[in-house]
Amino acid sequence: MEVTVKRKVILWSLWLLIVPPGLLLIYRYFPPSGPFGTELIAFSVLAVLTAFMPLTINGTPLYLVQWVTIAVFLKYGIFVEILLSQLTMIVLLFRSRSNDPRSIRFPFNSFMFFILSAVAGFTYLLAGGNIGSFDLLHVIYFSLIYQLVYIVANHIFLYVYSMLIGEYKRFLSIDTIWDFVITFLVFPYAITLYITNAFIGLPALLLLGIPFLMMTALLRMYNNSERINNDLKKTGAIGHQLAARLSVDEVLDQFVLKVAHMFRAEFAYILDYRNGKLQMLRMFENGEFQSFKVPPVRYNKGIAGLVLVTDTPVIYHKKKQWNHIIADYVPEGAESLMATLISRNNYTEGVLVLASKKKHAFVSHQLKILDILSTHLAVAHEKAEYVETAIAKSERCGLTKLYNYRYLEEKLTDCMQQVNAGELEHLSLVMMDIDHFKAINDEYGHQSGNDILVQLAGIIKEEVGSEGTVARYGGEEFVVLFTDYGKDLTLLFAEKLRQRIEDTEFEIQSDLGEERETLKVKITLSIGVSTAPEDSDEAMSLIRNADRALYIGAKQAGRNKVAAYAK
Incomplete structure (x- = not known):
């Protein structure tokens, strides 16, 4: 759904009507418990650092900050947990990638986090849970209720919101399943953090926080290396598939389809470099090849021209980074862009441009993968030309050029x-x-x-x-x-x-x-x-x-x- 003034007004109105008054009422009737000071600051720092290190699974970032917020809820109550969630929400606001402006995302995320914290917290209290309890079985049982309500409410909230704005996302998807799995994997750490802090105080945050952050960082490094390895495997498979194609058209079509799918790009373009001009060879938009009447442009114009002249691939994370240099064809709605040369034996044959409707859709290692794929394309294209020439000679009469x-x-x-x-x-x-x-x-x-x-x-x-x-x-x-x-x-x-x-x-x-x-x-x-x-x-x-x-x-x-x- 297009971001409109009406949507902003509704979100900000809901936020003003519910979040500030809600915080005041919660503070009055459910005041925070426990001593404040150094420990609360340490919890906040730990939560913020965790929010800076999400794990990316299946292309979706998953944040592990609840291992801290649950412990804070058990120790201080609903009000402090809401404040800490709002703090981490601001971090996520700058970390997450979205096409919506922050003027939309802030009231929406703040309102959502407030509702989730309030619903889960009140359910915990109504079910019989006590803030500050040291009974391990009591803490585990009622915390599970809290956690289950929180995550289910989260997905119901997002599902309903997607329907209201016309996106109609599935309620149960692979991303939802991963969210459940990761949330309950970090649940024992939240309980351990709370219990350990209750008995030994501030050192518990160091003893558990530092190893947890290091483990998260290592998992992120491993996750990134796995993504690179998977992309390299896909690159090799695409190279073999291209080599099996015997016509130039088949090579180009197969390459565009595979690359667009691999990088989740809604738009893909191959431009041929010849006689000082860039001519469109393939135009792929929103899952379909398009018939095109795009006039050729001079070799040094636009993003493709920039890549050609500088002999350097480029990657842009949002439209305002590249909008001032555009001269070739790029559709409305494109945000992220990635472009590289198609070359063979140090001879430039063209330029490949990928575009996505999402901001920050591409990452740096993908540019190197794209460069390898472009080399596969150039080699397969040359082979297909040789094959077509050989077939034409074997099928044609040398004198009349008719079929034989x-x-x-x-x-x-x-x-x-x-x-x-x-x-x-x-x-x-x-x-x-x-x-x-x-x-x-x-x-x-x-x-x-x-x-x-x-x-x-x-x-x-x-x-x-x-x-x-x-x-x-x-x-x-x-x-x-x-x-x-x-x-x-x-x-x-x-x-x-x-x-x-x-x-x-x-x-x-x-x-x-x-x-x-x-x-x-x-x-x-x-x-x-x-x-x-x-x-x-x-x-x-x-x-x-x-x-x-x-x-x-x-x-x-x-x-x-x-x-x-x-x-």
């Missing part, structure tokens, strides 16, 4: 399977042969014959367009394969093509005369047509039927004719 017989045979077999499976209604094959082509070679030379073949191939491709597949069958024979063309429509195409060839003058260079000269000659075609499934349900039979129609129905009938296969 090998490709035609595979294509025809696949299409016939679709016909037999009911996926295609018709499949028509047009076979054509140049009349008296040997005489042309004998009179003008074989190179002149090749010139005619190349020009004829261009005319056939122009006539067919995207409606069918054109191939050179061999020698002076050509084939066109039409999917979902019936026999009548195919015959109309064949007759139109025959007529155009008859009316066309082909330019050749005569090689057999005393002087090389440009000549114009005319040729004609004999054409045979066969259609599946009525003529055949086998691929090779369809070719034989068209060939039979060509020679018996067209050649033997006088040439320069179109004939259809007839059983």
